[in-house]
Amino acid sequence: MKNRRVDLQKLVLVGILLFITVVFTILNPRFISGFNLMYVLIQNSFVIISACAVTLLMISGQIDLSIGSTVCLAGMAHAWLSRAGLPVGLSFLLAIVVGLLVGLINAVLVVRLKITPFIATLGTMYMGRGLSYLVSGGLVIREGLPDAFSYVGNESLGPVPYTIVALVAVVAVFLVLERRSVLGKYSVAIGGNRTAAMLSGIDTDRIVSTLYILAGAFAGFAGVLMASRLGVGDPNIGIGFEFDVIVAVILGGTSLAGGEGSILGMIIGALIIGGLGNGLKLLNVFTFFQSIMKGFVLVLAVLLDQNLKLRLGARAGARRAERSRERA
């Protein structure tokens, strides 16, 4: 039953994705070009890379608003450390550790100090942003960066950009985590019924902490990749990024209350939002309208899903009633 519902919902998402693809292709054939599609994918790979961990986190019933700040802070750390003369590879890793530390702070605030996730991560969001400005005195770190700084974000492994390689690797790892790992199983269990999970001996605190730390680390990874692609450390980057992530996750069928969700759905969700933005840009639609469309699609998709659930539920109920009547 459950599986069929989730599949149906993904079908709706794929339908929406196809629909906008067809519409935009008719309006501007350039949309379907290989170059443009690759561009859309790279543009959205940062959202997807961070949203993988956030999907698991939200399945467990938590939320993280500090993702955008963490992306920025990690990028700044990477630029700052590289400029200070550290080897780019080492600086890359250390910057991811910075992201991981933000996740650790979130975990301590939520799990140990029992602060509501929304408030706790709102707090770290502001602190992370402030720290990013502080690192560079509010300026973009542009001068004095080694050439290697821009390498990963702009070069390719054969025909495939490194960003896409990273994207595929992260998605693959998280698909395994979601479907085959104890961590994924426990995330669903905790999000579905935290009390029952605790009574079943699941170490809920440890699992939730792990998920926050993963979310921080992968936001750090996305941030470092983004900084490399842009070739600068920019303290203004990633404002509102957390909402792009959350929108993709929710569009992908993850319930805000936790207990269900899917990484594949999130990827389709991210592509819908990304494709929409790109298509509208190709049609030279004023950017303000793009924002309106984004919001509209989110509300529409969730509404569609809810109606589908209700309708199916009602039909299943009617079938059951009929069957019991036949028996009687």
Place this chain on the structure above:
Amino acid sequence: MPEKLLEIQNISKHFPGVDALRGVSFDIHRNTVHCIVGENGAGKSTLIKILTGAERRSSGSILLRGREYNPRSTREAMNFGMSVLFQELNVVNQLTVEQNLVLGKEKVRLGFFRRDPQVVARMYEVLRSLDPSIPLGKRVAELSVAQKQVIEIAKAIASESELIIMDEPTAALSEEEVNRLFTIIKELKRQNVTVVYISHRLREIFEIGDAVTVLRDGQMIGTRQVSELGSGGEVGSTAELIKMMLGKVVAERYVAGGGGQGAPVLELRKVSNAKLREVSFSLAKGEILGCYGLIGSGKTEIARAIYGLDQKQGEVLVAGSPAALASPREAIRQGIALVPEERRSEGLFTRLAIRENIPLMNIRSISRWGIFSARREKSLARSYIQKVRIVARDENHPVEKLSGGNQQKVVLSKCINADSRILLMDEPTRGIDVGAKEEIHNLIRELARGGTSVIVFSSELPEVLNLCDRILLLYEGRIRDVVRNGPEVDSERIMHIVTGAKEA
């Protein structure tokens, strides 16, 4: 005899598969305290719901002051002068006493509240007459349960209620608070208010009751004047009441098990906490130990203390060696598993399939290095579906779509799969229909024969008498007596002890 306030005539209530009430008739007279007693599931709460408009009756009629009374909502019942003091109190913790008293009585003009000085004054007066010590400016969250009750009673009186229904009002009160409540109830009678009083504690009925109606299995067994029953404290006076409540209880299915020999697998030595007083007992391998008492007697609290959910003083020994058991994880590691009272909200992951639920108490049974095998998960689920006879389409059936009995079997499978040697089962068959109940009982017996030790925490005497080798009798957080089950077991004496009617 004072006039009749409420005449209940041949009331029935059918739920799908259950007759909650069958032809119940009795009268409640004005200015009396009318008690209703009965075991869990006797139909008391259904009756209250019908009287207060939360449920509609299936047949029969009710006359209030001689006129047909058929409330469609609780608000309508309130307008007829009917108030209820639920166990879950309806006060707003964040507001002050004063704000709570006038809540819903404010006059609204242009969207702004306007205090009606008359209403407020009347409220104060009522509250002062009940308990002058409650400060008006204090936040209700800081008050005791007893004080919160007084606020609700005051609201009921001030809104001119003629009848106040009290549902187990003393369950969470200390002895002193109970006495104060009784004083208030006597005061209510003077103020022309009729009280319907629901309680398990027979002693209280003799102290404040005028009449008592006994329900059993949805049927009216009888109504007696308390004065005809004799005075409280005497054994003879409660005997008739207990007989009416129990009917004929026979442990027809009990077969003496092989358990009870050998060194104890679990031992409690003087375990105390906020709700328990020096609880000591031991559990043998393969034994089914019953823990019987009324609501609030400490059954669930013993289970919670053993399972590491509540703090405790005293000693717990597992297989002879001291164990801290500070968390469910630790308890599970020591081979203890809990089947919680609230199956759906505490025992199961209702949105998940049977297959996904079963291994969650022991994920190692299907995983290695943090990665689980879907194949093993499936075969594990299939083997349990066979072993405990879960009726479902297949292992992918969502647990929320199963019947209560089958849900309980999933919880049991989860515990068995955790390699537990000691099972704590809190109300193992609550809300489960008769046939499935017997199946669950058989499963418990099978487990015990296989060497698992089981503690059954139950408020149903027939269940305890059918299953258990020994029975701990609880009253107010203490073990009052331990009886060995068998043909000579005296169910009336058991009832005397757990209702506090007699010293053990």
